[in-house]
Amino acid sequence: MELPALSAVLVDAILLQCPQYDRVSVTVALESVFAGHPTLLGGNTISMLLGQNNDLTNATITIGDVHAGNQVHVTVTLPQPIDPLPAALAALASIPLNDVPKPRSDLPQASRLPFEASPHFVGRETELKALAQAIGTAQPAVVMPAVTTGLGGIGKTSLVTEFAYRYGVYFHGGVFWLQSQPLG
Known part of the structure; x- marks a missing residue:
């Protein structure tokens, strides 16, 4: 089941137990949760706990305030595990090669990038x-490193950070910053 279809299943499950919310608000809140951002739904926190296999086959969605005791738990059990590989390969195959995408702030959920996108980045x-x-x-089965090299201070970090924020959505597994030091 792909993310749009999965999202619809989760939205339907929430609306069944919480009819006070509307479909658009629930969809927007879930998209924010999928992106790893804290969010509110009708003034209440919404969070998701993944199942035993760290996937959405047995997800529990919690809406409400733990301190106020007004939580609603929505458990969604999907019939089969979701294989993310076909969608990830399709996203990678659709990476634009002739146009540079606009900057975005929504990296895949697992991403770890220590830098923010710069609003002042131009050119390149x-x-x-x-x-x-x-x-x-x-x-896809071949690891091909892409390397930026040059003297210190010419903008290698800025270039790679900008690339991550513009193209990161095409890497469903996440974007990760690895720091390395020369041997010797």
Whole structure:
């Protein structure tokens, strides 16, 4: 089951137990939860606890305030585990190679990036496209590193951070910042 279909199942489950909410508000709240952001639904917190296999086959959605004792628990049991690989491969195959996407702030949920996108980043479209070409044209089973090199202070970190925020949505497994030091 793909994310839009899954989202509809979760929204229906919430609306069944909590009819005071509307479909649009629940959908927006769930999208925020999927993105890993704290959010409110009608003034109440909403959170999701994944099942035993860390997937959505047995998810529990909690709406309300634990301190006020007004929580509602919605448990959703899906008939089969969701295989994320086909959707992830399709997203990677759709990475734009000739156009640079607009900056976004919604990286995949598991992402770990120590830098924020810069609102002052301009230019460098050629370099962004070159990185997309290097990553987006590799076979999925082959690890092809894309490397930026140069003297200190020329903007390598800014370029790679900008790439992550513009192209990160195409990497469903997440975007991770790895710090390395030269040997020796």
